[in-house]
Amino acid sequence: xxxxxxxxxxxxxxxxxxxxxxxxxxxxxxxxxxxxxxxxxxxxxxxxxxxxxxxxxxxxxxxxxxxxxxxxxxxxxxxxxxxxxxxxxxxxxxxxxxxxxxxxxxxxxxxxxxxxxxxxxxxxxxxxxxxxxxxxxxxxxxxxxxxxxxxxxxxxxx
Amino acid sequence: xxxxxxxxxxxxxxxxxxxxxxxxxxxxxxxxxxxxxxxxxxxxxxxxxxxxxxxxxxxxxxxxxxxxxxxxxxxxxxxxxxxxxxxxxxxxxxxxxxxxxxxxxxxxxxxxxxxxxxxxxxxxxxxxx
Numbered sequence: 001x002x003x004x005x006x007x008x009x010x011x012x013x014x015x016x017x018x019x020x021x022x023x024x025x026x027x028x029x030x031x032x033x034x035x036x037x038x039x040x041x042x043x044x045x046x047x048x049x050x051x052x053x054x055x056x057x058x059x060x061x062x063x064x065x066x067x068x069x070x071x072x073x074x075x076x077x078x079x080x081x082x083x084x085x086x087x088x089x090x091x092x093x094x095x096x097x098x099x100x101x102x103x104x105x106x107x108x109x110x111x112x113x114x115x116x117x118x119x120x121x122x123x124x125x126x127x128x129x130x131x132x133x134x135x136x137x138x139x140x141x142x143x144x145x146x147x148x149x150x151x152x153x154x155x156x157x158x
Numbered sequence: 159x160x161x162x163x164x165x166x167x168x169x170x171x172x173x174x175x176x177x178x179x180x181x182x183x184x185x186x187x188x189x190x191x192x193x194x195x196x197x198x199x200x201x202x203x204x205x206x207x208x209x210x211x212x213x214x215x216x217x218x219x220x221x222x223x224x225x226x227x228x229x230x231x232x233x234x235x236x237x238x239x240x241x242x243x244x245x246x247x248x249x250x251x252x253x254x255x256x257x258x259x260x261x262x263x264x265x266x267x268x269x270x271x272x273x274x275x276x277x278x279x280x281x282x283x284x285x286x287x
Binding site: 013016017021023035039040046047053056059065087088091092093095098 | 171172179182183185186187188189190191192212213214215217218219221222224225226230231233234235236237238239240
């Protein structure tokens with residue numbers, strides 16, 4: 001089980017995330033829009049919690065992040081995508097409570113199931129799951145994410 | 159939002175996706191896997207023809223179709239399988255169909271296809287209606 005870390009949610013990060021998805025919905029950036037007021041304030045796109053990667057001290061897919069020590073090794077069993085032969089196979093979210101700018105989420109990840117499958121083109125496929133809870137400063141669980149990563153024995157051919 | 163079983167919705171969520179789109183998602187999400195921005199490494203490290211988009215970019219774009227259709231705060235569940243890679247130049251269309259309504263919750267079957275009609279993302283969402 002990875003060490004939990006804090007993910008402060010800020011308005012600029014939400015705006016940039018929405019923008020990267022081509023999303024101009026004011027509910028993700030304009031606090032004065034009627035739609036935002038109706039939503040109880042700025043909310044976050046459905047996949048926004050992915051950007052907690054910026055705050056994950058052990059996040060391995062940011063090789064140029066400035067660090068005091070060496071970069072963490074990529075864990076092949078960590079779910080999600082990976083370098084080289086790793087790919088992100090599935091992603092699932094359950095939404096329990098809205099996330100707003102100003103929230104500080106505690107991110108807690110635990111390993112899930114692991115299984116193997118024979119691939120059609122890439123040899124044996126090794127699947128692994130990780131499950132992440134995003135809990136806000138009031139102790140309210142906001143989002144549960146389940147990520148499935150797959151490692152192939154050789155590069156996937158197109 | 160009022161929907162009924164059989165209702166469908168679709169939207170072109172990105173047209174002719176550029177490396178710049180992918181890089182912008184990398185910056186926003188924090189996923190700097192070089193397979194998504196470094197053509198040289200994508201070819202040499204893993205034998206891919208070029209960089210390709212993060213699966214999570216396809217999921218995020220598909221999510222935009224959902225929130226535009228059903229509202230930004232209605233989703234209860236959203237899950238996908240990544241079925242095919244998205245390459246620079248691809249155009250993606252996200253499609254949803256209401257398959258069940260029960261206890262105020264609509265189940266939506268999802269598929270996002272490229273310009274050849276091949277699925278890149280398949281999944282399901284549950285939204286409060």
